[in-house]
Amino acid sequence: MLLRHSKRKRQDGIRFIIWADEQGRIREFELSGHAGFAEEGQDIVCAGVSALSIAAVNGLEHFLSVVPKAQEADGHLTCQLDGIAEQDLEKAQWILQTMALGIEQIRTTYGQDYIFIDRRRWTPC
Numbered sequence: 001m002l003l004r005h006s007k008r009k010r011q012d013g014i015r016f017i018i019w020a021d022e023q024g025r026i027r028e029f030e031l032s033g034h035a036g037f038a039e040e041g042q043d044i045v046c047a048g049v050s051a052l053s054i055a056a057v058n059g060l061e062h063f064l065s066v067v068p069k070a071q072e073a074d075g076h077l078t079c080q081l082d083g084i085a086e087q088d089l090e091k092a093q094w095i096l097q098t099m100a101l102g103i104e105q106i107r108t109t110y111g112q113d114y115i116f117i118d119r120r121r122w123t124p125c
Helices: 002-006 044-063 086-110
Strands: 014-020 026-032 069-073 076-080 115-121
Touching: 014 044, 014 086, 026 044, 026 086, 044 069, 044 076, 044 086, 086 115
Parallel strands: 014 115
Antiparallel strands: 014 026, 026 076, 069 076
């Protein structure tokens, strides 16, 4: 099993991109790829990241007055907070920062080869 993981290609893994504004508030995120930690259906890294990110989008849709723009496809999820009130943006941070913390902890626990985190500056259009 360790040998299989050591032969992984560098482009494999989950890419987690976070766009945050000048106050550090998450305004958008994107997840793509598959962890490759274990076989499909047994991959705890993929399952954990999926559970956190889908729960975050569900929470945003439930608790915010404006539904975020979210798109999901096999191995890909994007979520954007466009045109939301300041109060909703603050509420969203509890959810989004918790998701990011959980994903960072999975990365720390299972290794940097499975999750790649890229933080970028969000600027309004």
